[in-house]
Amino acid sequence: MRKVCLAVAMMASMSAQAAENFTIDPFHTYPNFEINHLGFSTMHGRFDKTEGKLNIDWANNTGSVDITIDAASVSTGMKKRDDHLTSPDFLNAAEFPEITYKSTKVTINKDKTAKVEGNLTIMGVSKPVALKVESINCGDHPMKKGTYVCGFDAEGKFKRSDFGVTYALPAVGDEMKLHIEVEAVRN
């Protein structure tokens, strides 16, 4: 009986070690988006302020993602357009200051690619959005001794109309492509 308990305790300990918790590095994590502009070109923009947490469970090839984006930090290189994007026409940042993404299922593949299923919440409306992660790269930070970092690029797409962001449809595109560059420091 004692051996069984010991084995269970060891397995639990190994599992705890395999699941690692990370805090998003806001200076190296930027959600970028692209959207069709009047059928002429593709506009790019990004959000400058992001925070959140990651959990990577290597043993079970899974994990979790919880990201909060400051809606008012949208940046397209033109202040006036950014003001318009944060206005009630688009993100309504004064009323809905946060955009969130919370994973519901993460599957990490052997080649370190991953598929993340989760709920994106914009203006209080939550819809499922899947993200494809290209490659999870982890290691010691070369310039910060003792800091262990994981990073990856994720991409997905969604329709803004699903979240009630319907201004200027269909002239300004409905489908938005999302690219998120993420770096996170192990706790």
Added chain:
Amino acid sequence: MDELLNNPLFQSALLPFVVSLVVALVLRPHGWFWAGLSAVAGFAASVYLLTDFRFFPLSSHRKILLLGGGAVVLGMLLDLLPWRRMTAGLLLVAAVAATLWIIWPRFRAFDGWQLWALAIAGPAYVAWLVVSCEALRKKSLQADSVVFALGLGTGVSALLGATALYGQLGSAIAAAVGARLFLQLIGKPVVAGSTMLVPLVVVLALLGLGAVVYAKLPWYCLVSLALVPVMARLPLPVNMPRLLHIVVSVLVVLLPAALAVFLTWRESGAPPI
């Protein structure tokens, strides 16, 4: 067809004007009370195209439109029931409550004098416009002129300095009331009544305040817009020819609205497209 329905000029100018005109002509023989609904119908047609009457997520502009719907009922009650003695007090309380519902989410973002300024000046602006404009319910020319000027001033200012959606909603009201002014010009005026004034002024006042609170409309534009009902009360020469009287009445109330637009343009410039 889709191209036409998605055209902002059709949504916020042509459609509300035509609907308001047709409804006014249809309802005019049935008495002034019902004809007051004409501009409301014109605005509602525009709201349908702009929002599909979807009220979720319950953001500020949807709250404003819901309050506008409720204000139609309140306006009709005020026209139907002999409540005149209590009208100003009732409208004051309703306007303050409606305003607090709209601006409440922003209270978290402010503190100190800014919080007090928002909590006092916001409801005061809405209550002032609603009470002072409703008092013009039996003076069709002044009533139409005031709502037209407020619609144009709020709509164009919001378009330049804040949000295109607020701008379109404000402009749609101006267009709907413009149809009634057209009837004034051809000698077929229709009395506005509280049925028209309460909902449309509530919506315009809240759109103006919302554009300041939730977007970037300069607050001092509202000071200029608040002068619109004052200008409508300026006495004009009695012996003025009818057409000239109508034109001058409209131009006088348009002055503070034009000032609001100018102030916004000076602060914000042209909108990004």
